[in-house]
Amino acid sequence: MAGVTSALKVEADPEELGFDPARLSRIDDHFARYVDDGRLAGWHAVVARDGRVVHSSTAGNRDLEAGLPVTDDTRWRIYSMSKPITSVAVLMLWERGALELTDPISRWLPEFAEPRVYVKGSAAKPLLEPATEPIRVWHLLTHTSGLTYGFHHAHPVDALYRAAGFEWGVPEGLDLAGCVQAWARLPLVFQPGTEWNYSHATDVLGRLIEVVSGQALDVFLAENVLGPLGMDATGFVVDDPERLAALYVNNPATGRAVLAESAGMGGMGREVHGPSWLSGGGGLVSTAADYHRFTRLLLGRGEVDGVRLLGSRTVDYMGRNHLPGGLDLEQVGRPLFAEMPFNGVGFGLGVSVVTDPVAYRTLASAGEMAWGGAASTAFWVDPAERVTAMFFTQLLPSSAHPIRTQLRGLVYQALVD
Secondary structure: OEEEEOOOOOOOOOHHEOOOHHHHHHHHHHHHHHHHHHOOOOOEEEEOOOOOOEEEEEEEEOOOOOOOOOOOOOEEEOHHHHHHHHHHHHHHHHHOOOOOOOOEEOOOHHOOOEEEEEEOOOOOOEEEEEOOOOOEEHHHHHOOOOOOOHHHHHHHHHHHOOOOOOOOOOOOOOHHHHHHHHHHHHOOOOOOOOOOOOOHHHHHHHHHHHHOOOHHHHHHHHHHHHHHHHHOOOHHHHHHHHHHHHOEEOOOOOEEEEEOOOOOHHOOOOOOOOOOOOOOOOEEOOOOHHHHHHHHHHOOOOOOOOEEEEHHHHHHOOOOOOOOHHHEEEOOEOOOOOOOOOOOOEOOOEEEEOOHHHHHOOOOHHHHHHOOOOOOOOOEEEEOOOEEEEEEEEOOOOOOOOOOHHHHHHHOEEOOO
């Protein structure tokens, strides 16, 4: 079985915080098998309670071909785990009075002044109608704007995104402003505020931050979120390329991880030389220690070690279900790829929110905030149990293996207080 090592200094006796250490070790035993049979090259799992790490372990390699092991300072592409960070930045601007959640985004992004909405027809000949409601800031935060992703392959508008050069990347030479202008020219999948669809919405929020603040997104995040939290290894360009984990793709025929470059997907990672555009929805690289600071921010209702980024009530509001009618993603979302299951899960302001753990069919608490990334990374924050957990690896797509639900079960079965 793959060797599992301790990682990211354990700060508390698990038993003092209600965990059975022997049961926590089942996390290591289970995911070591993923390395043994080649499903994952390596991983890092972290569990904490009250902000104190009770279990942290690694196994395997950050770069299998080079024989480099996963270490505490391994840099991971967190992809969509960038979204909650960008959303926090938007909420900080909201708290400062720089914008309202109900503001039409065309106030700052005039390219969205007259959005058109898909009604029917093919991608080659779609029938469109004017939007009856402007896209508002809260639509972007909740993915109810009508925007989409080209990689969904679920709707004619998705095909229009791909035809415009947006699938797993963007057209050569486009910066964030150019991407947003291109998306504004494409039709919406539905009328804003009526449904949920995972999309480039958080990337548009990144551009909104730039226009409202007058700073580039990377600068604003560094000065207002990452720097104050001490997330010094997190950014759009990896600070230590030798520590960056290799990116892998699942081979569905064998179930084994294959290097992304050999699978023709090397363009997914432009973190070493710098991206051509700043993706607030998926462009950040981070470490387990850094992202643990971010989970502590959410658990601490906006504060970590005396540093407060958001008011406590703002974080509470962020973690409520904002979907139309209080429905869950299964009821109001579209049946397509996303980073988490839909049953019993709503969506807040930049994070998923568990509304019904029974319908979720997984051990969890109502009010849990979470999200994950395309390369099978994941985190959750459970305010009821005061538990946070994270899992880092680099395997596309995130739907290849049930890592997230398995991790939940393994964490909660170890909680015995």
